[in-house]
Amino acid sequence: MINITRLWTGSEQPADHLRYGSGHGAGRAAGGAAEGCSPTSSRSRKPIVVWNVTRTCNLRCVHCYADASANKFDGELDWDQCCSVIDDLAEYQVNALLFSGGEPMVHPRFLDLVERATGKGLKVTISTNGTRITPEIAARLKELNTAYVGISLDGIGEVHDQFRGVKGSFEQAVRGFRLCSEAGQKTGLRLTLTRNNVQCMEQILDFIDEQDIQRVCFYHLVPTGRGVEVQTLHPDEARNAMDSLIRRVEQWKSEGKTREVLTVTQPADGIYLLLRQLREGSPRVAETLRLLRWNGGGSNSSGRGIANIDTQGLVHPDQFWQSVTLGCVKNDKFSDIWEARAGAAVDILPELRASDDPLERQKNIQGRCHTCRHFALCGGGFRTRAAFANGHWYGSDPGCYLTDEETQTELPADI
Template identity: 30%
Template sequence: MIPPSRPLNFDQEPFVVIWETTQACDLSCVHCRACAQPVRNALELSTTEGKRLIDEVAALEAPVFVLTGGDPLKRPDIFELVEYASTHGVRISLTPSATPLLTKEAILKLKECGLARLAISLDGPTADIHDAFRRVPGSYEWTLQAVRWAREIGLPVQINTTITRHNLQYMDSIIALLEQIDIVLWSVFFLVPTGRGSVSDLISAEEFEQVFEKLHETSQRVKFDIKSTEAQHYRRFLLQRRTEEKRKNSGHRLPSMLGMSTPDGIGRAPRGINDGKGFVFISHLGEVFPSGFLPVSAGNVRKQGLTDLYRHSPMFVALRDSKNLKGKCGVCEFREVCGGSRARAYALTGDMFAEEASCVWQPRVTERRDLCHS
């Protein structure tokens, strides 16, 4: 596995590879990208096909490989797949659902098979709020119990939180809860209205900035790392803050947007990563998407290699070229480091190159200087 700090050429290799091992899940989350259902699809990638995919991921030397769902634990071969990846030099993160399948024994077995990190969702500070998201009573308590079990055996834990209109007001309480449990990373997802996600659940552009401020403030004092998903303009926010701090010579620590490694050795995404640009998603059926939130297929790994699709698909090539961006994103001085959420643009307009509607920043159109290296 390559060191996470190694510079990557996003035209040749992704930083993050996510495989949706199944869409089967016993939860029914209100914002689920996958519209998951209890029963597995008979056309899912088989164990053999999954291992072939893992071989490609190993050859690409992607620093981050995530097995997601649905609920990966709905696949009886998930332990075999984790062990196969681990023995082939791939560091794996797994995102199981908080259900009775996620037992202490299952977590221990995953660790013994070589799992590097357990990532589990927490969308509210109380059972009432979280379980309303997951639409299954008891999910909140199962989540916290799974975190305790993982930490007891020394397995690093990541918490995923999706910010929507329904839990925005509870951010302070969620942060307070996270400070009480031992995690290495808080991954904050910003809703893309696809699958079960609704446009009415989106927060406003101004509220995005308020959340960015909260994340930045929190990052100054907590022990765990914080990253955002589908909020590429958080990088713009951080760069602006870094510029302000330089002027003030305050010496305050700002979160790095260069490649870095979290305590468990799994790489942290460098700046500039975006849907199809350093990021690739493989569906349970083998379809290759720029992300799980941008459901436009470039092809299928059953017919064409992942490496070939990532490098040469016209859609992926176009997504990596900032000259294709439209509206204010196309003239923004932060376009190389940010680029806006291509998934959200597609969900809202049907055009994956449209401007990021959830960004308040008005580009200095006459100032073509790119600030990503300032």
């Protein structure tokens, strides 16, 4: 996850201490209402856990990695199993718990799940399509100290409706934003960038401004589930999208607005931003380099900083990498699986995490990533996308849009 606002403008943002080892949240007590103490390194961070609590969904999004639908699915965790998972995650002190789906609000005991998790001291976030938010639900989420509600948007108007497979879903999502705002509940916008919606970028940024949305995450497409049929961005489109985000962040900074703008599943965004700062003589180059070096990109993401529990209780390195199963919370505690003490994780996680030395790790990576001068900052991009494209996790990330010249740009020794 790359925080464009922090890296480009220097403005401190929520969870800086988890991404960069310093800044907002640093030094706060673990387990309290704040976000916990800064980890000693990005490799030592407890994970953010994405939990798909149900595969059932009232929409049918064309890029859904979970292949969700309106059907009911057998094998999902019962209430006692859900409670055991929450209790273990709280005791293990994961950095955050993100309820996802399908559509998590379809779960018959959704609010009970949130209540138990926040009651145990977990930082809870929600990924929702926003269509099922009512005034009562928005108020209850605020009452339960939900950190934020991430509502997915994939374009404006008809573009969004086409992505979501249901006419009127855009207006329902907008209503969800409004209801959360009226209840005082922090919301975030979540959007997956594809060739089908990148042309709406400026409209989307205008919408964020008009609705006064404080947090927005732009995901680079990971072609899995139904997403294999969706077109990924061309390199020029990815670069133009980044330039649009940087331009808007700069504008908002000048207007005194401190929106948190992040990109997800593409650590190369950080390198692109750094090289642009270098070309433009930005005084922030040294600080950006320091923050990216601490973060480590893909080396400290899937299987380290992010984890997934799917609807059947299976544990994966992240929510997109469903083909790799580390264990099952029906049989073992998540904490034991993640510490490689149980399940297939005993064999898989040591290989996936490999060496703590980025240069040693790079020796095992193939393709352009093998020779890229910025591997220690980027970690070889998003390893899950590389695994899908190459059939093994140590291939190069095909989503990297840096030019060959940029991958070989040597950074000045004095920064």
